[in-house]
Amino acid sequence: MMKETIFVTGATGFIGKHLVEGLIQSGYSVIALVRPGRAVKDLPIGVQLHRGDIRYVESFTDAISNCSVVYHLAALMGGTDEEDYLEVNVHGSTQLAKAISQSAPSSCRLIYFSSVAAMNTAFASTSCRTEDDVVEAGPPSDPYGYSKFMAEQSLTKYCQDRDIGLDILRPGLVYGEGGSGWFPGLIHDIMDGNIHRLGSGSNRLGLIYVRNLVDLSIRLLDREPSSSPFIAVDSSPPSLDDLMEEISGFLGKTLPSRRWYSPEAKIRGFIGGIMSKRSDRPTALTKSRVALLLSRGQWFCGDKIRTHLDDIEMRSRKTGLERTICWVRQRRHLSV
Ligand SMILES: NC(=O)c1ccc[n+]([C@@H]2O[C@H](COP(=O)([O-])OP(=O)(O)OC[C@H]3O[C@@H](n4cnc5c(N)ncnc54)[C@H](OP(=O)(O)O)[C@@H]3O)[C@@H](O)[C@H]2O)c1
Secondary structure (H helix, E strand, O other): OOOOEEEEEOOOOHHHHHHHHHHHHOOOEEEEEEOOOOOOOOOOOOOEEEEOOOOOHHHOOHHHOOOOEEEEOOOOOOOOOHHHHHHHHHHHHHHHHHHHHHHOOOOOEEEEEOOHHHOOOOOOOOOOEOOOHHHHHOOOOOHHHHHHHHHHHHHHHHHHHHOOEEEEEEEOEEEOOOOOOHHHHHHHHHHOOOOOEEOOOOOEOOEEEHHHHHHHHHHHHHOOOOOOOEEEOOOOOOEHHHHHHHHHHHHOOOOOOOEEOOOHHHHHHHHHHHHHHHHOOOOOOOHHHHHHHHOOOOOEOOHHHHHHOOOOOOOOHHHHHHHHHHHHHHHHHHHO
8 A cells, every 4th residue: 555645844853853753653654854954863764855945935845746744843943033933934834835735635734833832821821721812812922932823824824715624733842852952951950950949830831742742743644634723732731840859750869949939040040041051061041941931821731632632642741751861861971
């Protein structure tokens, strides 16, 4: 039997590599969009590479002519200006939809990796946020969140007008092997005894283990495209205190009882950011990461997608943390 061919943008990124691996293991053929001149590491054998840039439709239109599914993960995520976010995350997404309508089979569907950042979390909420919150709250004000919101809007309209099946996934804070950013930074800080408890510690974090996210994304293929977005987070979101306790438990460390409340935590983050640039050591103590960890806006409800996928079984946080910590340890060992 001919294998279905799937096109993946952002395949060289943290989540993209796991997704490509999951798709190959599930028996699909994969064509990965890779930017010209970029080195490619850690993609499974058998993946076909296509060089192109999401901003330029002509660089990838032909590559999707035989694809039944397109997963769109390519995006800019941090440390860039508003114009670049709009160009890659919004304009790039519409270029991709245009390529699908021009060249892919009429049954080709698009699965877009948006983010919970597309939802405006600035307003106060004492309960779990659902997919509908964005409708009530309007667009988010930060440039990344705004670009993901705008990409959702323009893809929805474009795909509706041209009858292209669309699914929108809004992952929460994704962690796992191969990740970068605040999560491995937090593990390093706890390993080094370099962190106190942050804030009250009672705020919940909408985490999702990367392999759970991959499973959800692939299982969507068993369902008809749904026009409404899905939040993708693990069940039982931990509080920040729980998460820090769990990580220190795995590492055999004890967290200091002292707390850094804001503004001390933010000052520590500011200094930590400067120190980590100098030493190149991963840390959760940068200004923006401390703000993220102290944020009350990270509590999301993932029931809708789990129901849509018949209560799909997900790996526990214990498994996700063990594997991630093991990966961080190996990396540390190799870099000594
Ligand atoms: N990580 C999270 O916690 C999280 C949470 C919610 C949503 N998401 C969403 O999930 C998706 C994947 O996230 P990630 O963590 O895997 O991000 P990542 O590691 O930063 O990967 C981003 C990917 O996009 C590619 N890319 C960037 N600009 C491009 C361009 N102009 N043309 C083609 N490809 C381009 C990158 O290619 P290079 O390798 O060449 O740079 C890379 O493969 C993103 O859409 C993100 O918004 C992530």
